[in-house]
Amino acid sequence: MGNNEYVIEAENLVKKFGSFVANDNLTFKVEKGEIFGFLGANGAGKTTAIRILCGLLLPTSGKITVAGQNVYTQTEAIKKQIGYMSQRFSLYEDLTINENFRFYGGIYGMSRIKIKEKTAEMLDRLGIESLKNSIVASLPLGIRQKLSFSVAIMHSPQIVFLDEPTGGVDPITRRQFWELIYEAAAKGITVFVTTHYMDEAEYCNRVSIMVDGRIEALDTPRNLKDKFQAKNMDEVFLKLARKAG
Amino acid sequence: MTDISVYGEGLVKNYGKTEALRGISFSVNKGEIFGFIGPDGAGKTTLFRILTTLLLPDAGDASVEGFHVVKDFRHLRTILGYMPGRFSLYQDLTVEENLKFFAGIFKADISKNYHLIKEIYDQIAPFAKRRAGKLSGGMKQKLALSCALIHKPEVLILDEPTTGVDAVSRREFWEMLIRLKSQGITILVSTPYMDEAILCDRVALMQHGSIMASGTPDEIMSSYxxxxxxxxxxxxxxxxxxxxxxxxxxxxxxxxxxxxxxxxxxxxxxxxxxxxxxxxxxxxxxxxxxxxxxxxxxxxxxxxxxxx
Incomplete structure (x- = not known):
């Protein structure tokens, strides 16, 4: 980081649904390899913004590029450059681990050899090669969670979007998951993550906090804590979000 | 023994080969907030479904306010308020219709019990004519809680009411629970958020269908x-x-x-x-x-x- 290579650039992003303004002039940039925490209360407009950045929804106005591609015209190119994992597992539960990797690798147009290579690499990292022919539904939730993440980055995307990836997960798995996130970021994959766990906000390089459709704060956790004279990110969040109408 | 509200002894439940509950025992005192703390898959929902008479245990016993969850299920249902993890109200009915419906099946008088839900329901009352399916997440939650309370239950059972809810709304929800407790209602609540444990009078830490520890949060923390x-x-x-x-x-x-x-x-x-x-x-x-x-x-x- 620090070389100012941006993978997401949004300038005055606006999204309206009728008269309702879901995203109100969002302006931010995310650097390559950065872990960017995208926080906000329920209904603050996070999901709308993420859907726009993933090329799933057109913005009303604003200049936005993701992985160098235009979100108005190059949505298909964007989809190839990103990975996505939601709070609910994105794996096919009645397929085996191997089959899930083959399926997703196929969707991303990876070669058979590349898929094999990546599958082996990912399973080795998680220490679960012996489970490769197990049906996903039979696996513990913690393993499924980490697998979902591995599948989301198997095609080496420029950016991976994680939407509440650790909801309902035990505290040990939650931490192992963050170690995976750090590793992916170190390899240059940008991580764009939402969470309701405020301790996880501390693990991000920078954090933005949305309130009622606007970005009310955007900085490193340390600077935010200084600025709001808060001892942790939970306090920062409460100070900002409690103002909301 | 009269101060015990909810009691479970050796509860076992298997789904095929999956052991959802591996013989758990606990007791909840009258008028306390008791938290079942644990991740997805710990067995919290299965336990609550047994306590609310929606599921039969494979082994073990449980009772609520002295009524057995199997033998006395009919009566038990009249004294319980249950808010499942998934929004389970009628999406096509309005806010008001849902409340009337739940009051109706419990033969409860809304005006008589309104004081219980007043603080919560007042916040959604402006949307009384809106269909429940069209409410925001926070408002759905308030309506579900109102419907679970309108028959003035002795015991309120809340399955992960704060999952996926932001930090501010979570805090507000807990403030509501603490006010309900002061009305004398016994509250059982499950949550995957560890930081909510200290808001409970007593907790059970659950993992893989077992209770790893239980007691007051202070007792647990000082036994580290x-x-x-x-x-x-x-x-x-x-x-x-x-x-x-x-x-x-x-x-x-x-x-x-x-x-x-x-x-x-x-x-x-x-x-x-x-x-x-x-x-x-x-x-x-x-x-x-x-x-x-x-x-x-x-x-x-x-x-x-x-x-x-």
């Missing part, structure tokens, strides 16, 4: 068996792997901008850890004595169960 230090750092990962290599360390985990490390022996103190860090060039990072929280305890119990 290790000395615990915290170190504030901006270089979490580097420091974490360094500390894990040190002799005499029991465990080291990330806690926001801090690392919590527990030591395995009496010889490893603040001085020793500090010196070890300085030797590796970490001069800004100073270990301090720390009080374990519920999450420290939960992690420790999990590790104990894995190795034992």
């Amino acid at each position: 068996p290790h000395r615990l230090f915290k170190i504030s750092t901006d270089r979490t990962l580097e420091l974490l792997s360094l500390i894990r290599k040190m002799n005499g360390i029991h465990s080291a985990e990330m806690f926001g901008s801090d690392i919590h490390l527990s030591v395995a022996d009496a010889e490893t103190g603040i001085e020793e850890v500090g010196e070890y860090l300085r030797n590796y060039g970490f001069t800004a990072e100073k270990p301090e004595e720390a009080k374990p929280g519920i999450e420290d305890c939960f992690i420790d119990f999990m590790k104990l169960n894995q190795t034992g």
